Amino acid sequence: MIVVWDEVFFQGRRQEFTAECYDVRACGFQTLRSFKIESGAWAGFEHVGFQGQQFVLERGEYPRWEAWSGSHAYHVERMSSFRPIACANHRDSKMTIFEWENFLGRKGELSDDYPSLPAMGWGSSAVSSFRAHSGAWVCSQFPGYRGFQYILECDRHAGEYKHVREWGSHAQTSQVQSIRRIQQ
């Protein structure tokens, strides 16, 4: 369950959701400024219809959108839609990463969290395609899970992400330097 408010620090109009929300405006919200994740893991999106920049929301409290979202250079004004993420048991998550598009080139098998892919021997600052065998993952542009993020799920696209354009509606770079499992 996700609980959302239109003011910071859990004030103002409040609503609970147990399923996806395609457009927060259709639920009477101009914007969301704070939220709590009570159960499950959720994907938040910049635009309606699950488009634009992606955010992973795991259990906990998010009292101020501004304090939490994006970086100074990649400022995202608001979250306009969200949906639950289906995760595997944390230990059972498996993914293969590929150096080139279409599952070509050098590959790496992942089953853990990797704050720095270069530190674990991946010889590049890019990943060009992914095959999510089990679970849900989030990859990030910079080490330490920072910069642009993309959510990769075994239950979507049959777990296959062959090109940057399949990672999300705004994906522009295949720079990927950290990857981790999403925690349910």
Added chain:
Amino acid sequence: MIVVWDEVFFQGRRQEFTAECYDVRACGFQTLRSFKIESGAWAGFEHVGFQGQQFVLERGEYPRWEAWSGSHAYHVERMSSFRPIACANHRDSKMTIFEWENFLGRKGELSDDYPSLPAMGWGSSAVSSFRAHSGAWVCSQFPGYRGFQYILECDRHAGEYKHVREWGSHAQTSQVQSIRRIQQ
């Protein structure tokens, strides 16, 4: 080794460091706009003398400070000092977290990465004291390793962080919702 540049995308004045830098201005840099971590893990700081906001720098490329640092609300203009972090073998890292200051109240034993402490059963959005038995850790204000960060090392303060004011020179909140090991 950390390599720094005064322009974005690894342009301009360049210098390599294998040991700490107390003040980047003393090395002839007005500011640092891009850097690469070639080996080890490093701690970056907002102010000279390892003061102010803290940033973990693990192996990889950081082409634009602005794209990487902080959030929109907690904008940090620059990195003014940095030093290496002594990490343990990733599997040997151990830490105890406490609900109250001075190692009191409920406690939790950690030896893994936790993108959401609430998801692993920690019944609070705060941690008030830490004992780092082995390795170096980074705790973050929000789930998913976002918001203010503090670096906790077994080699500093004898690994003991009893009060918020011992976490760093600007620490203002004991809100901690994610914790992970730092990757060497």
